[in-house]
Amino acid sequence: MSETSPRPSWKREFLTFFGSLKLAITLLLLIAAGSIIGTVIPQDQGADVVRTGAFPEWLKTVLLAARAYDVYHAFWFLFLLALMFLNLSVCTYLRFPPTWRRYQMKTPATPGIAALPEVVRLAGGPTDRKLDMLRKRGWNVAPQGDDVVFAEKNKFVRLAPTFIHISLFLVMGGVIWGGASGVKHSVPIMVGETVASDHIVDTAFQRGRFHAEPAPFDLKLDAFRMEFRPSGQVKQYYSDVTITPRDGRAAYQQTLWVNEPLIHDGMYFYQSFWGVGGFTYSVDGKPTRTTLTQARTGGYMSRPFKVGGNEYMFFLRGLEEPGLLVSTKDFEPKAQAVPGHAIKLHGQTFMIEEYQLFSGLETKIDPGIPMVYLGCGMMILGLCMLPFRHREVWLRRDAEGWLLGGRTHRGRVILQREMADLARLWDADSAEPTHVEPMGASV
Amino acid sequence: MNLLQIENAAVSTTFVAALLALAAFVLHLGVRNDRLKLVGMAGMAVALVGAGTTLACRALIAQHAPWSNLWESMITMLFASLIFYFIVEIWYKPRFFGVVAAPLVLVLIGGASLLPETFKGAAPLMPALQSYWIKVHVLFMLFSYAAFTMSFAAAMAYFFFAWKAKREQPLLATAGGAAVMAGGPGGSGGAAAGNGKGVYGDQLAFFDELTYRLILMGFPLLMIGIITGAMWANGAWGTYWSWDPKETWSLITWFVYAAYLHARLVHEWTGPKAAGLAAVGFVSMIVTYIGVNYLSSGLHSYGFLR
Numbered sequence: 112m113s114e115t116s117p118r119p120s121w122k123r124e125f126l127t128f129f130g131s132l133k134l135a136i137t138l139l140l141l142i143a144a145g146s147i148i149g150t151v152i153p154q155d156q157g158a159d160v161v162r163t164g165a166f167p168e169w170l171k172t173v174l175l176a177a178r179a180y181d182v183y184h185a186f187w188f189l190f191l192l193a194l195m196f197l198n199l200s201v202c203t204y205l206r207f208p209p210t211w212r213r214y215q216m217k218t219p220a221t222p223g224i225a226a227l228p229e230v231v232r233l234a235g236g237p238t239d240r241k242l243d244m245l246r247k248r249g250w251n252v253a254p255q256g257d258d259v260v261f262a263e264k265n266k267f268v269r270l271a272p273t274f275i276h277i278s279l280f281l282v283m284g285g286v287i288w289g290g291a292s293g294v295k296h297s298v299p300i301m302v303g304e305t306v307a308s309d310h311i312v313d314t315a316f317q318r319g320r321f322h323a324e325p326a327p328f329d330l331k332l333d334a335f336r337m338e339f340r341p342s343g344q345v346k347q348y349y350s351d352v353t354i355t356p357r358d359g360r361a362a363y364q365q366t367l368w369v370n371e372p373l374i375h376d377g378m379y380f381y382q383s384f385w386g387v388g389g390f391t392y393s394v395d396g397k398p399t400r401t402t403l404t405q406a407r408t409g410g411y412m413s414r415p416f417k418v419g420g421n422e423y424m425f426f427l428r429g430l431e432e433p434g435l436l437v438s439t440k441d442f443e444p445k446a447q448a449v450p451g452h453a454i455k456l457h458g459q460t461f462m463i464e465e466y467q468l469f470s471g472l473e474t475k476i477d478p479g480i481p482m483v484y485l486g487c488g489m490m491i492l493g494l495c496m497l498p499f500r501h502r503e504v505w506l507r508r509d510a511e512g513w514l515l516g517g518r519t520h521r522g523r524v525i526l527q528r529e530m531a532d533l534a535r536l537w538d539a540d541s542a543e544p545t546h547v548e549p550m551g552a553s554v
Numbered sequence: 555m556n557l558l559q560i561e562n563a564a565v566s567t568t569f570v571a572a573l574l575a576l577a578a579f580v581l582h583l584g585v586r587n588d589r590l591k592l593v594g595m596a597g598m599a600v601a602l603v604g605a606g607t608t609l610a611c612r613a614l615i616a617q618h619a620p621w622s623n624l625w626e627s628m629i630t631m632l633f634a635s636l637i638f639y640f641i642v643e644i645w646y647k648p649r650f651f652g653v654v655a656a657p658l659v660l661v662l663i664g665g666a667s668l669l670p671e672t673f674k675g676a677a678p679l680m681p682a683l684q685s686y687w688i689k690v691h692v693l694f695m696l697f698s699y700a701a702f703t704m705s706f707a708a709a710m711a712y713f714f715f716a717w718k719a720k721r722e723q724p725l726l727a728t729a730g731g732a733a734v735m736a737g738g739p740g741g742s743g744g745a746a747a748g749n750g751k752g753v754y755g756d757q758l759a760f761f762d763e764l765t766y767r768l769i770l771m772g773f774p775l776l777m778i779g780i781i782t783g784a785m786w787a788n789g790a791w792g793t794y795w796s797w798d799p800k801e802t803w804s805l806i807t808w809f810v811y812a813a814y815l816h817a818r819l820v821h822e823w824t825g826p827k828a829a830g831l832a833a834v835g836f837v838s839m840i841v842t843y844i845g846v847n848y849l850s851s852g853l854h855s856y857g858f859l860r
Contacts, residue, residue, distance in 0.1 A: 132816055132819055132820050133820065135813075135816050136813045136816050136817050136820070136823075139809045139810075139812050139813035139816065140809070140810070140813050142809055143806045143809035143810050143813070143838070146802050146805060146806050146809070147806060149797060149799075149802055150799040150802045150803060150806075150846065154797060183797050286795075295792065295793065340678055342678075344678065346678070347684065369684070369790060370684060370685040370687075370789065370790045372789070372790075372792065379792055381790065381791055381792040383791060383792070473791065473792050474792070475792040475793070480788070480794070483794065484785075487781045487784070490777060490781075491774065491777060491778055491781065494773060494774035494777050495774045497770050497773065497774065497815075498767070498770045498771050498774070521763075521766065521818065522763055522766070522767065523759065523763065524756075524759050524760045524763045525646065525763060525767070528647075
């Protein structure tokens with residue numbers, strides 16, 4: 112590593128520290144510990160979660176300072192991630208060149224047999240048949256003169272760590288690219304309403320990093336449907352939409368549902384959420400339409416309206432329950448209302464005619480995705496190499512006969528057994544009985 | 555017999571077989587008669603067939619991949635754990651692995667059976683889960699959980715033999731290592747006797763390494779599980795990562811095991827420290843699998859209470 116070349120010492124110290132395994136382990140564990148915070152404290156509700164939470168004052172101060180309510184974007188979390196990537200870069204810089212040199216080498220320098228962690232004595236020396244037996248079992252055999260035979264297996268595994276580390280850079284690059292120039296936007300559309308695509312992608316272009324023109328089209332929500340099972344569970348949510356391109360192409364209808372987005376001109380629309388956006392009520396047969404907004408405590412709330420001179424708000428917890436007419440004087444529920452059923456209130460007839468649903472479509476452009484997926488694919492490939500082991504063995508002649516010494520970068524015990532097996536096979540056609548004698552076993 | 559009856563019979567058979575296997579393995583540890591180990595392995599084999607039959611019945615009853623609610627996922631994990639158990643038996647030929655693997659198998663089948671009815675019934679899938687991705691994503695996650703469960707068993711075996719070594723070392727220090735070898739043909743008897751770890755040195759080195767091997771199998775599976783989950787999320791919701799609690803915990807588990815894999819490269823981190831880190835990874839995996847549902851609600855809150 113760095114000791115071999117004369118570098119200024121500050122540089123060497125920098126590389127040693129930032130490329131060290133111990134830093135890697137520490138960072139991995141710190142990031143794991145930091146991530147836990149975000150699974151305990153809600154992350155999508157802002158700092159109020161901490162301010163109004165039941166924490167002691169000192170803890171509140173700490174949590175607020177650490178941005179525990181948005182921990183994955185907090186400076187210290189990003190700093191840890193940045194450090195990890197610095198660690199990865201330095202580690203790759205230091206370790207890849209020697210790894211690559213070793214990978215290209217057909218036969219590494221022969222170590223002294225005593226330096227190898229596992230050594231067994233063989234009953235006989237190498238013959239062509241025996242070397243073929245090794246080759247058939249997947250060993251790459253390279254005889255070196257009369258006294259030494261080198262063989263190795265699964266050399267490619269040596270490249271796996273570098274492969275995995277590079278894939279992490281790709282993933283991170285894709286995430287950063289997508290985060291910087293991609294956009295995600297949620298559009299609630301009431302049934303019967305039309306939105307223009309420009310409105311949806313505006314945000315993307317305001318950032319000025321996008322050069323593609325938005326495909327101009329109008330999107331109209333014809334219907335939002337829920338399909339139920341006999342048990343009453345929701346089976347599926349459907350949005351029937353009409354797309355009208357403004358470039359003269361014919362308008363067309365399409366249905367999208369959860370797990371089945373609508374794709375138009377490279378834009379994706381996902382069925383993301385739904386809700387009750389408003390309702391029509393009638394007082395003595397006179398219909399009025401009003402909107403509902405989502406209440407913080409869950410459910411929907413209307414603006415105040417008058418029935419028989421008294422002011423009410425309409426509260427709806429969910430479609431499966433009756434709505435409540437709540438007096439604005441004392442905020443007590445005064446009556447229940449179900450669509451299609453008239454009720455008498457202050458001498459007037461009040462009825463909910465129908466609810467208007469909205470469908471929440473989410474649209475997204477993320478140019479980083481191909482890079483993220485490429486990185487993910489590489490990572491899977493690299494990780495799948497890990498369970499294999501690279502083994503190197505040397506056959507050497509000494510005064511008493513032949514020795515088999517071996518080493519592997521992981522898995523001492525299994526290497527021991529493997530070498531014993533190998534020795535048994537080796538000796539199977541020798542005149543002498545199998546004789547396996549482990550030597551110099553301790554590390 | 556209808557399918558439901560076969561399913562129930564298969565669950566009972568699996569439970570009884572795992573219980574008998576555990577009894578045989580415990581006796582084997584006591585009297586060291588290798589026939590008892592074979593009895594235990596036969597019990598585990600019956601449990602494997604039982605779990606497989608249960609899954610097949612459930613798939614036919616529910617008409618979807620049989621890993622869609624908590625009970626089904628536990629049976630799948632049980633099945634996968636038994637596969638990893640036999641991989642270990644066949645490849646590494648341990649002498650005493652069953653005695654730590656069988657209790658975990660029992661916990662899985664027992665725990666699944668004790669679940670309230672709402673988690674068990676064959677129910678149709680909610681909209682977000684109606685996708686072919688569920689077959690891939692959940693299956694890989696459960697197989698990685700199974701590999702980590704078995705690696706935890708190996709780590710526990712490590713601690714068990716470390717404790718035994720500490721207790722018995724003064725008595726057996728001179729008895730030679732041949733009696734308690736890691737087993738397997740031609741294992742290097744006595745090799746460890748000279749390294750200062752005493753007669754259990756072989757077992758300790760073996761289980762240290764076995765924990766590592768199993769984590770090396772579980773880690774790629776976990777990664778594939780996380781990535782297929784991200785791809786599913788991207789297809790269904792348009793976002794591949796949302797920091798949903800379950801996602802985050804799967805990443806935490808990933809980080810802990812990544813730390814473990816790196817720790818193996820530092821010499822002083824093998825042995826008890828590594829086994830401890832493997833146990834931390836297992837706890838993190840359990841939180842990912844079950845505990846997250848108690849922490850807060852998120853995109854993955856289905857399959858549990860709804």
